[in-house]
Structures are given as structure tokens and as C-alpha cells.
Amino acid sequence: MSIPQEGGGPIERFEELADYIASGEKPRDEWRIGTEHEKFGYLTDSLAPLPYEGPRSVRAVLEALQARFGWQPILEQGAIIGLSRNGANVSLEPGGQLELSGAPLASMHAIAEEFDTHMRECAEVV
Numbered sequence: 001m002s003i004p005q006e007g008g009g010p011i012e013r014f015e016e017l018a019d020y021i022a023s024g025e026k027p028r029d030e031w032r033i034g035t036e037h038e039k040f041g042y043l044t045d046s047l048a049p050l051p052y053e054g055p056r057s058v059r060a061v062l063e064a065l066q067a068r069f070g071w072q073p074i075l076e077q078g079a080i081i082g083l084s085r086n087g088a089n090v091s092l093e094p095g096g097q098l099e100l101s102g103a104p105l106a107s108m109h110a111i112a113e114e115f116d117t118h119m120r121e122c123a124e125v126v
Contacts, residue, residue, distance in 0.1 A: 032104035035111050039122065040097045049096050052079075058092055064125035065090065088114060098122075 011017045041050030041058060052058045062080045065071050071090065074082035082091040087103030100118050105111050 032106060033108065033111060034104050035100070035102040035115060037100045037102075037115060037118070038093065038097045039099075040095070041126070052092075052096075058096065058098065061098065061122070061125055062090070062092070065121055068125065069121050088118075090118075 011020065041061065042048060043050060043056060050056065050058055050061075054060070059080060062073070062083060065083055066073050066080070069085075071083035071085045073080045074084055074089070074091070082089055084090075089101045091099050091101065093099050100115070102111060102114050105114065
């Protein structure tokens, strides 16, 4: 059984594909770039993965970032699983790592500033 398709049927010519892709373009002044960066936390004394709960934990890192730097919590069933601020997110990923999904920004300089700020904040709370 095939999945119902939308959008006018199959693309049969290169020009149809090019036109379809071009229809999603944004004007150059609206172009943005974003970044993702994952960090795997571990306990320095045992090299064990950072647990979710406890004084040295993913939860403690997320709560400290929220309290000290104004991130807004993202909750799932009452548990903090991420943070949001100014279009950027920090999320708890399936492997236990924390991922910065940066805001869509206009330049690599702005990306570098966002990343440097995030890494300074992380270093301060661990």
C-alpha cells in the first residue's frame, strides 16, 4: 500500500524539480544560519555517564543554567528536559547528551558569540 501523496503528482522533468525547490527560497536578506553542538557529560572521578538525577546530574546542569542565565525550562511530565532562550534551545538527547540548537542568526560572528556564551555558561555551572 502506498502513502497518499500531495503536491500535484510525480516530478517528471528537471525543470519541475528546480521550480519546486526555488518556490521555497527566501530572499537573501532573510537568510540565516544555525548551529548544533552536543556535549556528553560524565563524572570525572569514575568516568561514568552523567545521570539524570542527583547533585551531579543533567538535571542539576539544566536547573543551574535556568537559574543563573535566564533560560526558560522545557518540561516533560514535570521533569526538566531542556531550555529555551532567544530562539536557541538546549535539549536532553536520547544518549544523555545535552545539545545546543542555536537560534537562526545572520552571521558566523553571531553564531560564534552564541556558542562562546553557551560554553562559558556551561563551564560556570559544572
